[in-house]
Amino acid sequence: MAKHFGIDFGTTNSAVVVYDDQRKSFTRIGEKGPIPFPSVIAVDNLTQEVSAGQKVKDQIITLREGGMHLVIESVKTILDSDQLWTTPARTWRAGDIASELFRALAQRAEEDNNPPLREAVVAIPIGMNADKRATLRSAADSAGVKVLSFISEPTAAFIAHSGELRHCRYAVVFDWGGGTLDISVLEVKSGCIIERYTAGSPKAGDYIDDLLARWLHSQISETHGLTIGFDNVAPEERHILLNESEKAKRQLQQEDATQAVIELGRYAGLTLVAQTLTKATLNSILEDVVSGALEMLLQCVEAARVSQEEIGRLIVVGGTSQLSLLQRELRQRWPHPNIIFPREADWDIARGAAWVAAHPGCYRMAESIGVVLSDDQFHAIFPVNTKQESARSTLHFGLVEDATTATFNFAARNGDERATHIGELHTPCFGFRDELIELDCHITSDLVFEANADSEAKPQRKRSFKYDMLRWMYEVPGSDISQENP
Amino acid sequence: MRSNLKLRSNVYLRKRSVALQNDEAFLGQVRGESAVGKLLGMYGIPAGHRRHSDSEVIALFRQNKLTQRQLNTIKWELRCIRCDCIPIGVSFRDVVEFRCSEPGCAQSSTPVRSVLIPDSILAGHPRTTGWEQILSGAIQSCRGVLPEFSTEQPRTRIVVRVAPTADWLYSDSELSAFIVYGLKHQD
Numbered sequence: 001m002a003k004h005f006g007i008d009f010g011t012t013n014s015a016v017v018v019y020d021d022q023r024k025s026f027t028r029i030g031e032k033g034p035i036p037f038p039s040v041i042a043v044d045n046l047t048q049e050v051s052a053g054q055k056v057k058d059q060i061i062t063l064r065e066g067g068m069h070l071v072i073e074s075v076k077t078i079l080d081s082d083q084l085w086t087t088p089a090r091t092w093r094a095g096d097i098a099s100e101l102f103r104a105l106a107q108r109a110e111e112d113n114n115p116p117l118r119e120a121v122v123a124i125p126i127g128m129n130a131d132k133r134a135t136l137r138s139a140a141d142s143a144g145v146k147v148l149s150f151i152s153e154p155t156a157a158f159i160a161h162s163g164e165l166r167h168c169r170y171a172v173v174f175d176w177g178g179g180t181l182d183i184s185v186l187e188v189k190s191g192c193i194i195e196r197y198t199a200g201s202p203k204a205g206d207y208i209d210d211l212l213a214r215w216l217h218s219q220i221s222e223t224h225g226l227t228i229g230f231d232n233v234a235p236e237e238r239h240i241l242l243n244e245s246e247k248a249k250r251q252l253q254q255e256d257a258t259q260a261v262i263e264l265g266r267y268a269g270l271t272l273v274a275q276t277l278t279k280a281t282l283n284s285i286l287e288d289v290v291s292g293a294l295e296m297l298l299q300c301v302e303a304a305r306v307s308q309e310e311i312g313r314l315i316v317v318g319g320t321s322q323l324s325l326l327q328r329e330l331r332q333r334w335p336h337p338n339i340i341f342p343r344e345a346d347w348d349i350a351r352g353a354a355w356v357a358a359h360p361g362c363y364r365m366a367e368s369i370g371v372v373l374s375d376d377q378f379h380a381i382f383p384v385n386t387k388q389e390s391a392r393s394t395l396h397f398g399l400v401e402d403a404t405t406a407t408f409n410f411a412a413r414n415g416d417e418r419a420t421h422i423g424e425l426h427t428p429c430f431g432f433r434d435e436l437i438e439l440d441c442h443i444t445s446d447l448v449f450e451a452n453a454d455s456e457a458k459p460q461r462k463r464s465f466k467y468d469m470l471r472w473m474y475e476v477p478g479s480d481i482s483q484e485n486p
Numbered sequence: 487m488r489s490n491l492k493l494r495s496n497v498y499l500r501k502r503s504v505a506l507q508n509d510e511a512f513l514g515q516v517r518g519e520s521a522v523g524k525l526l527g528m529y530g531i532p533a534g535h536r537r538h539s540d541s542e543v544i545a546l547f548r549q550n551k552l553t554q555r556q557l558n559t560i561k562w563e564l565r566c567i568r569c570d571c572i573p574i575g576v577s578f579r580d581v582v583e584f585r586c587s588e589p590g591c592a593q594s595s596t597p598v599r600s601v602l603i604p605d606s607i608l609a610g611h612p613r614t615t616g617w618e619q620i621l622s623g624a625i626q627s628c629r630g631v632l633p634e635f636s637t638e639q640p641r642t643r644i645v646v647r648v649a650p651t652a653d654w655l656y657s658d659s660e661l662s663a664f665i666v667y668g669l670k671h672q673d
């Protein structure tokens with residue numbers, strides 16, 4: 001195949017990039033503009049027609065208020081929830097909504113005369129749990145998109161910039177999006193990218209919009225003598241204020257912008273309300289959030305035990321990273337000339353994922369996983385460096401006590417450090433006797449460690465243990481990841 | 487490692503191609519009175535000959551088919567008089583410990599001590615339970631003053647629950663002295 005797809009399935013925005021093997025070029029697929037595709041869905045209650053992206057975002061308030069549509073945003077954060085939505089004809093689970101987004105992305109790709117989007121590498125945030133990964137995979141699948149592999153978002157951003165990262169041992173990815181701030185210190189070692197240290201915070205774009213909306217609410221209350229608290233304002237009106245706050249925030253990032261006027265048709269019983277927000281006020285509201293984010297960055301680097309000088313590049317991505325206050329403060333507190341503010345930051349993650357789709361590498365374990373035996377010794381099942389595909393093993397155990405339950409304690413171990421307990425598995429047994437308990441272990445393509453214990457007692461009921469927080473390194477094919485990467 | 491575990495692992499690697507009798511590394515891990523008893527059965531030792539001092543058991547120990555810990559297990563693991571669990575046993579550190587965890591067993595909050603009593607005294611007052619009443623009665627009638635005290639050999643170890651204050655106040659030999667006094671002055 002000459003064309004390879006990478007998908008950044010974002011909380012707020014999603015992006016698809018195609019890599020052309022022959023031309024060695026990347027093409028962006030999003031909204032016309034081109035801007036990334038807002039991760040929002042609307043279902044018409046009457047016709048069941050699904051629409052997605054910018055056209056929904058543009059009319060989100062009308063659609064919500066009209067009551068004729070089911071409108072869902074930020075589905076990525078609730079992929080593992082049991083929440084159900086209903087339209088007259090059917091019920092929707094989070095996976096169904098995600099599936100509609102994949103379908104919409106595939107359709108956009110086709111409109112641009114690309115080959116059909118049938119398979120892709122999908123970027124996922126660090127720490128996304130096993131259930132979310134599984135839901136995401138099956139959501140893509142039912143939209144006709146096979147997930148070739150998942151790649152972590154910072155690793156994808158890193159790969160997108162590997163051209164500039166030649167000969168760097170360390171890099172930091174600072175990804176400040178709508179829902180979260182994710183900071184990762186990456187290390188390149190013998191052809192592998194290792195997430196050496198990661199940290200996250202929920203204080204991101206949505207949090208900022210909430211701060212702004214609350215500030216605006218207090219100003220409006222003061223001017224018009226409102227006594228109602230922000231949380232008691234009708235949800236739709238609060239939503240409108242949040243939306244307007246978001247717009248004003250972005251507007252004020254433009255270089256020549258000094259103030260924005262927020263106009264509301266009606267708000268908390270008032271009609272035609274207008275409120276001015278100056279850039280100076282905005283920045284004073286954002287001061288704490290921005291300095292908190294920078295603090296976290298510096299702490300992260302310290303915790304990874306590398307110095308700012310050793311870090312080859314600091315890659316700053318995500319919509320919220322466009323805050324001018326951040327960029328200014330960053331230049332002060334990170335005085336090294338190694339910051340990259342990518343011009344097309346919105347697309348970097350998808351671009352890295354597309355490159356990976358064209359040059360599939362493999363995952364190797366960055367820590368070992370094993371079982372703690374009855375003598376408290378750690379017995380590695382899969383040692384460090386084990387490839388995901390080849391991680392299969394069947395072990396046999398015996399019960400050392402006359403008990404009716406066998407207890408397996410699992411642990412992970414990083415280098416020479418002490419093993420940390422990660423969970424346990426209990427299997428019914430017949431007591432002490434000549435019985436072999438079979439433990440079947442493997443690592444799924446969703447990078448989840450699974451162990452199934454099978455004993456003679458109640459053999460029909462397999463007991464299993466799953467662990468989705470293992471640390472991985474991504475081995476890039478060939479020796480130089482920057483060779484083909486423009 | 488052990489600190490954050492709810493339950494210790496009770497499994498050990500088994501060599502699949504090796505018969506249980508020959509899987510030495512595994513057999514060395516077998517623990518607990520009941521499992522060690524079954525192990526002795528597997529070696530063909532009849533039920534009445536599984537005490538630590540029985541010659542068949544000692545022979546197995548000499549052949550390295552029983553570990554010191556397993557020998558200690560059959561020597562020390564005693565049943566709880568209240569609930570029939572085995573609250574006294576050899577701990578992971580090879581120390582005799584009290585660990586009755588059966589819910590509702592009154593013993594779980596009472597300290598337990600093991601003390602040596604001269605066989606000559608025991609022979610005159612055969613009994614296996616009720617040591618705690620004898621001890622507390624003796625401490626009371628002596629008003630806590632240490633009675634006369636014998637170190638006569640041979641002696642046998644008994645296990646007794648003691649009140650927390652007595653546990654704190656008296657050494658093993660002092661507790662032994664009170665029990666001897668109590669046995670001598672029964673009724």
Ligand SMILES: Nc1ncnc2c1ncn2[C@@H]1O[C@H](COP(=O)(O)OP(=O)(O)O)[C@@H](O)[C@H]1O
Nearest residue numbers: 010011012013177178179205206318319320322
């Ligand atoms: N120019 C801008 N200035 C400040 N914030 C912005 C700007 N553009 C987008 N954002 C904010 O970035 C967030 C979306 O970032 P993005 O990286 O697309 O999110 P996600 O990774 O969560 O999908 C939103 O909160 C949005 O308001």
Ligand SMILES: [Zn+2]
Nearest residue numbers: 010011177318
């Ligand atoms: Zn993102």
Ligand SMILES: [Zn+2]
Nearest residue numbers: 566569586591
């Ligand atoms: Zn008991």
